[in-house]
Structure formats: C-alpha cells, structure tokens
C-alpha cells in the first residue's frame with residue numbers, strides 16, 4: 690500500500706469517511722480514541738482502506754493495557770484493514786512487560802493476512818540530531834513495511850534535521866514516513882514527501898487533530914500535490 694505517498698485522514702469516527710474521500714487515500718482509525726471501535730469496524734462500509742492504530746498510553750495514546758493488541762488482532766480480520774501501526778518500542782522490548790511478545794505476534798498475524806505494518810516512533814519533547822533520526826528510521830523500517838517517525842520541533846533547525854533524515858534514510862533504501870509535531874515543524878508535513886516520506890496524517894475535522902501542528906486534510910492534499918506537480922492550485 691505504501692509504494693506511493695498515502696495521505697491518511699486520522700479519525701476516531703469512521704462515520705467521517707465519506708467526508709474524507711475527496712482528499713484522502715486512506716483513513717487512519719485511532720481505535721484508542723474511539724467509542725466502541727470494533728463495532729465501528731463491523732459497521733464500516735466505506736471506500737477508503739484503513740490503517741488501524743491503537744496507540745499505547747506510554748507512547749502518547751489512550752490505550753492503557755495489552756488488551757489493545759487483541760483489539761488490533763480482531764481488526765485485522767476486517768477486509769477494509771490494509772495496514773496496522775505497531776510501536777517500535779513494543780517490538781524491540783524496551784516497553785512495559787509483555788509488550789514484545791504481543792507485538793511480534795500481531796506482526797505475524799498481519800503478515801499472514803497481507804496487512805502492511807507501519808512501525809512507529811514518537812518523541813513528544815524534542816527532535817534529536819539528524820544522524821540519530823536516520824538510525825531510528827532504519828530500526829523502524831527494518832521491523833516492518835514502513836518506519837514512521839514523528840518528533841517535536843521547537844525550532845526551524847529541528848524541521849531541517851527531519852527533512853535531511855528523510856532524504857538520507859530513503860537514499861539508504863528504507864521506506865519511511867516522517868513528520869514533525871508542533872508549529873515550527875508544521876511545513877515538514879508538506880515537504881518530507883518530496884524527500885521520500887510515504888504517509889501523511891491530517892484530521893478530517895480540524896477540531897479533532899490527533900497531533901499538534903497537523904494541517905487540515907484538504908490543505909495537506911493541496912500542499913503535497915502542489916509541491917509534487919508544480920501546480921499550486923493542484
């Protein structure tokens with residue numbers, strides 16, 4: 690699914706999917722933020738494929754325990770689910786007790802089901818220097834189909850480090866998705882796809898952003914396509 694850039698509309702409400710169709714290529718379903726996520730999946734009849742995320746509380750989400758893996762595993766049985774997000778820290782075992790075995794089992798299930806695995810890393814405080822970012826991207830990409838890195842930019846230099854790291858990791862053959870959270874890094878969401886980033890995230894309803902600094906969905910679509918095609922009105 691991630692050979693080309695994929696713009697995902699992030700939401701906790703699959704009922705928003707019709708509003709996302711005009712601009713998004715997929716929906717990121719934030720199961721940890723959703724009311725009755727498995728029932729929503731059962732009822733889903735939309736056109737867009739789903740990336741399912743059930744973000745752990747220790748990685749900035751709301752899913753409090755290992756039960757999040759059971760819910761993700763059930764989600765993989767739905768035909769519309771094309772990709773699943775798993776935290777790198779869960780796969781590498783430097784997370785709370787029991788995460789690693791659940792995370793690797795989920796990855797196996799995803800592979801058997803032909804579902805892509807996005808391995809994610811988040812830093813809600815800062816952006817390390819670009820060499821460290823490249824290492825993180827290499828680690829994440831080697832554990833799944835795409836390595837995703839979202840860090841917090843507090844100055845323009847942080848955005849530059851992320852752009853550089855995106856370029857270097859892509860040149861080294863890794864499939865990555867990158868972005869900075871926070872206002873000084875907002876433009877990375879439009880620019881890193883030029884350097885190889887394969888996933889963008891934006892809320893359908895700007896009032897429900899799932900990370901600081903996200904552009905509205907239609908804006909990110911226009912910016913990414915405009916930079917790619919050289920047509921600002923694209």
Ligand SMILES: O=C1C[C@@](O)(C(=O)O)C[C@@H](O)[C@@H]1O
Pocket residue numbers: 699717719742774809839868869870890891899900901903
């Ligand atoms: O990991 C990511 C990236 C993200 O944090 C962002 O910065 O856009 C938004 C989240 O919904 C998603 O799971």
